[in-house]
Amino acid sequence: MTAVEPSAVPAARTAPEPATPAVVSFDHVTHWYGNVVAVNDISLELGPGVTGLLGPNGAGKSTILHLLSGFLSPSRGSVTIGGVAPWRHPAIFDTVGLVPERDSVYAFLTAREFVLASAKLHKLPDPKAAAERALQLVEMIDAADRPIQTYSKGMRQRAKVAAALVHDPKVLLLDEPFNGMDPRQRMHMMDLLRDLGQRGRTILFSSHILEEVERLADTVQVVVAGRLAASGDYRTIRRLMTTRPHVFLLRSTDDRELARVLMASPAVQGVALTKDGLEVRASDHGTFTRKLARSCRDAGIGLREVIPSDESLESVFAYLVGA
Numbered sequence: 001m002t003a004v005e006p007s008a009v010p011a012a013r014t015a016p017e018p019a020t021p022a023v024v025s026f027d028h029v030t031h032w033y034g035n036v037v038a039v040n041d042i043s044l045e046l047g048p049g050v051t052g053l054l055g056p057n058g059a060g061k062s063t064i065l066h067l068l069s070g071f072l073s074p075s076r077g078s079v080t081i082g083g084v085a086p087w088r089h090p091a092i093f094d095t096v097g098l099v100p101e102r103d104s105v106y107a108f109l110t111a112r113e114f115v116l117a118s119a120k121l122h123k124l125p126d127p128k129a130a131a132e133r134a135l136q137l138v139e140m141i142d143a144a145d146r147p148i149q150t151y152s153k154g155m156r157q158r159a160k161v162a163a164a165l166v167h168d169p170k171v172l173l174l175d176e177p178f179n180g181m182d183p184r185q186r187m188h189m190m191d192l193l194r195d196l197g198q199r200g201r202t203i204l205f206s207s208h209i210l211e212e213v214e215r216l217a218d219t220v221q222v223v224v225a226g227r228l229a230a231s232g233d234y235r236t237i238r239r240l241m242t243t244r245p246h247v248f249l250l251r252s253t254d255d256r257e258l259a260r261v262l263m264a265s266p267a268v269q270g271v272a273l274t275k276d277g278l279e280v281r282a283s284d285h286g287t288f289t290r291k292l293a294r295s296c297r298d299a300g301i302g303l304r305e306v307i308p309s310d311e312s313l314e315s316v317f318a319y320l321v322g323a
């Protein structure tokens, strides 16, 4: 496991104070569904601020969020929010708001009715005012009286966020909240979540998109195949991802000569002549890509194509797990 301790974060981003007591805690948590181990011995602590839960499909992100919401009990270990175990403890919903991945919304209701129903379920003193405030936060006032079934996916997402926020929870859990949002909606939602994090709320959102997490999260928890692969400051994790070895396929006027030239570079770990071209394993992505064109020019070799061949998130995660 690549364990990265949360490090000091420059002033540009708001990070949880190191002394802040953990609000959310996983202590050696395992959860299995029948034979499938969805979460495997995960320990983590989260405090106020925005945390991204990053992982490929099937990594265990939804299971982690459902354990926190009290929908699932840990098979082993303990999960707590503010010191309380959420399982079979509905009062936890005074503290927690959940935006599920699936649309668990009555589509014949309008957003206003849906959010108001959520406010009433929370027995808020003024449910109407709370619903209006939540709809305003997600910029849904104008469309609030249309049935949800007429909404785009992004609007449905925002209606779910309003319902989860209506009681101003201390902890907000969001499962792939940006799915289906257009760039403007996404930017607005990011601003809203960032603002809530800065105002002391503990926000945990799942995503399989590195850029989303990078733009929003103060800290990142990377899960792969049910295990915690890395955790801490997003910059450190980003650096680990960009400094990992990268594989490129190159096509040139003289692949054999190019192999000889590249092997002299400290940024290159290995080369292989294949029927498709020259496969290069670079130890440092930045140095390799910066110097490649010049090396070819100096050697009189024409560079025809540079194809990164292991850029999938899965390969990034595989590297983090194996590192």
Ligand SMILES: Nc1ncnc2c1ncn2[C@@H]1O[C@H](COP(=O)(O)OP(=O)(O)OP(=O)(O)O)[C@@H](O)[C@H]1O
Binding pocket: 033, 034, 036, 037, 038, 055, 056, 057, 058, 059, 060, 061, 062, 063, 064, 208
């Ligand atoms: N109810 C279930 N019964 C059996 N297996 C399940 C169940 N729910 C999830 N799993 C399995 O547990 C593992 C983790 O699933 P989970 O939904 O938590 O991952 P995820 O990271 O949220 O993935 P995705 O991004 O695709 O939603 C997967 O292998 C999944 O197939």
